[in-house]
Amino acid sequence: MNDFYVGYLPKAPEGLARFVRRVIIALGLLAVTAALVLVAGQMPFANSAFEYGKLRSFEGVVVARPFPTLLVARPGEIGQQDKYSRYLLVAPGKHGADDLVATFDGKQVRLQGQLIYRQGGTMVEIAPGSIGVIDTAPAVQATTRELGTVTVTGEIVDSKCYLGVMNPGQGKVHRDCAARCLSGGIPPIFVTTAGHEQFLLVGLDGRALGRDALREFIAEPIQIQGEVLKTGSTQLLKVDPGSLHHTPDGLRAASEGAALVQ
Numbered sequence: 001m002n003d004f005y006v007g008y009l010p011k012a013p014e015g016l017a018r019f020v021r022r023v024i025i026a027l028g029l030l031a032v033t034a035a036l037v038l039v040a041g042q043m044p045f046a047n048s049a050f051e052y053g054k055l056r057s058f059e060g061v062v063v064a065r066p067f068p069t070l071l072v073a074r075p076g077e078i079g080q081q082d083k084y085s086r087y088l089l090v091a092p093g094k095h096g097a098d099d100l101v102a103t104f105d106g107k108q109v110r111l112q113g114q115l116i117y118r119q120g121g122t123m124v125e126i127a128p129g130s131i132g133v134i135d136t137a138p139a140v141q142a143t144t145r146e147l148g149t150v151t152v153t154g155e156i157v158d159s160k161c162y163l164g165v166m167n168p169g170q171g172k173v174h175r176d177c178a179a180r181c182l183s184g185g186i187p188p189i190f191v192t193t194a195g196h197e198q199f200l201l202v203g204l205d206g207r208a209l210g211r212d213a214l215r216e217f218i219a220e221p222i223q224i225q226g227e228v229l230k231t232g233s234t235q236l237l238k239v240d241p242g243s244l245h246h247t248p249d250g251l252r253a254a255s256e257g258a259a260l261v262q
Helices: 014-041 098-105 159-165 172-183 249-262
Strands: 049-050 056-063 068-071 082-089 108-118 121-126 132-135 144-158 188-192 198-202 221-230 234-240
Touching: 049 159, 056 082, 056 144, 082 159, 108 198, 121 159, 132 221, 144 159, 144 198, 144 234, 159 172
Parallel strands: 082 121, 198 234
Antiparallel strands: 049 108, 056 068, 056 108, 068 082, 108 121, 108 132, 144 188, 144 221, 188 198, 221 234
């Protein structure tokens, strides 16, 4: 005779109770397994940080072009390429620092700001009104080396979010935010598919591109050809926005190639 259970009885038949327990345990294990699979499938966050609310003091020489940068001396370093650390400068929110540093170009200053950093780049979000001239600026002779023409595949991102303000700071989920940041004057960075190289993007004349020149290609797989310049540890890539094109097949091939190499 089959087990039969009436809802108002205090206890289910033993056979039915065992079956229900097994189903509940199986469903629980299935839920835990599904959660672990989803977690394992997620891309890990980059080792980056935005020291929100923590103001630091910085001293260095302001260089306004092609992008606002603070050159911070490295005491004891030998060689022109090693004398300065280069911190990109931005304003609060989705704005570049061009207006904040316009009158300080080439001057030795002290400023306050919040540090943003990720392997391959450091940035300071300036606290408005905190910049002050402190001394006669030392003679800075930035040596720029031409490293030749390269063709690279990857993605255009806004440097502020990518370097630490957002996680993830790239990909289609971040496209709208990146578009607004670049329109506000945040320096654009080209990140290669494997993520090993970063290039600040500039025009063929070495100057900053128009703020909306790259809008169509933000957070999309693209291939870029351009001339690489290196100043200190900073790499710049001179590009013609009119020559850019989407290459989803190229990005997939590059990803597969990188996997084979590993």
